[in-house]
Amino acid sequence: GNSxxxxxxxxxxxxxxxxxxxxxxxxxxxxxxxxxxxxxxxGLQLLLKATKADDKGSNKGxxxxxxxxxxxxxxxxxxxxxxxxxxxxxxxxxxAGGTSYGKLTFGQGTILTVHP
Amino acid sequence: xxxxxxxxxxxxxxRGQNVTFRCDPISEHNRxxxxxxxxxxxxxxxxxxxxxxxxxxxxxxxxxxxxxxxKGSFSTLEIQRTEQGDSAMYLCASSISGSSSYNEQFFGPxxxxxxx
Numbered sequence: 001g002n003s004x005x006x007x008x009x010x011x012x013x014x015x016x017x018x019x020x021x022x023x024x025x026x027x028x029x030x031x032x033x034x035x036x037x038x039x040x041x042x043g044l045q046l047l048l049k050a051t052k053a054d055d056k057g058s059n060k061g062x063x064x065x066x067x068x069x070x071x072x073x074x075x076x077x078x079x080x081x082x083x084x085x086x087x088x089x090x091x092x093x094x095x096a097g098g099t100s101y102g103k104l105t106f107g108q109g110t111i112l113t114v115h116p
Numbered sequence: 117x118x119x120x121x122x123x124x125x126x127x128x129x130x131r132g133q134n135v136t137f138r139c140d141p142i143s144e145h146n147r148x149x150x151x152x153x154x155x156x157x158x159x160x161x162x163x164x165x166x167x168x169x170x171x172x173x174x175x176x177x178x179x180x181x182x183x184x185x186x187k188g189s190f191s192t193l194e195i196q197r198t199e200q201g202d203s204a205m206y207l208c209a210s211s212i213s214g215s216s217s218y219n220e221q222f223f224g225p226x227x228x229x230x231x232x
Contacts, residue, residue: 004158036223043120044159044207044223089158102147102213103172104221106158 002027004090006107013080013114021075021110023064023090031092033057033066033073034104038087047075047088080114087111118142120224122208128230129198136194137227141210148191149221150183151207152176159207165191166213198231205229 007022025031035047035057048057053068062077073090090107121140129135141148146167151159162181163173167188177183180198185191195202205228209221 043225044209046220046222049220091158102211102219103149103161103164104151104159104209105161108156108158 002031002092002094002105004092004105004107006088006090006110009109010111010113013112015082015114015116016079017114019075019077019080019084019112021088021090021112023073023075023107025071025073025090025092027071027092027094027105029094030068031094033064034091034093035062035064035073035075036089036091036106038089038109040086044089080112082114082116085112085114120208120210120222122206122224122227124227125225126228126230128232130232131200132197134194134196135198135229136192137206137208137229138190138192139208139210139224140190141208142222143189145210145212145222146188147211147213147219147221148185149209149211150191150193151209153205153207153226154203162193195229198229200231203229203231 003026005024032051034049036044037047048059050057050066056065064073064075087109089109091104123138149164150162153159163183165185180196183193205226207226208224211219211221
């Protein structure tokens with residue numbers, strides 16, 4: 001079945017530091033890949049997505065590239081802010097017509113804390 | 117435009133009692149998903165509906181769990197004879213099904229269940 005593995009956290013950084021959160025996956029075919037973010041006290045929000053190999057998703061200064069050869073979708077940001085403190089989840093869903101289409105499979109989440 | 121809403125936000129119950137949660141999706145969304153999230157883990161898929169039809173149920177969903185979406189709008193998730201292991205955050209999400217390779221899911225704030 002499908003699975004997603006994220007780097008273990010928590011991650012603590014100083015403001016303006018570079019961020020990488022690793023994500024690798026196991027899936028049949030060509031899944032769509034996502035990063036979701038959960039800010040304190042709020043629901044899950046889609047941060048960015050990529051639907052085919054070599055696509056780069058980007059939003060709010062965050063980027064992730066769909067790497068089929070390494071089955072990875074690492075999240076990066078060049079300069080983090082205190083407001084980026086949240087829990088980040090990597091996720092995938094199967095392609096249309098497949099058995100896992102629609103339902104999301106999530107990693108375990110990575111807690112990011114950014115200090116001033 | 118209102119997002120996905122869930123009610124109640126918190127529920128405390130005693131072991132053996134029945135509980136029911138409600139989810140109201142975004143009005144034009146025909147797909148509705150239920151996930152369960154335990155502390156320190158990512159959400160796990162439970163079940164989903166397209167309109168009023170329940171298309172898939174996870175093996176995680178024991179016979180004590182039942183979900184309905186009677187008119188293809190709101191959905192209810194009932195847990196009978198609750199156990200302490202049912203304590204978790206129950207998340208609802210909705211989306212529009214389409215011909216694209218993915219359909220973005222919008223999440224509600226969740227219902228936190230505590231079974232004493």
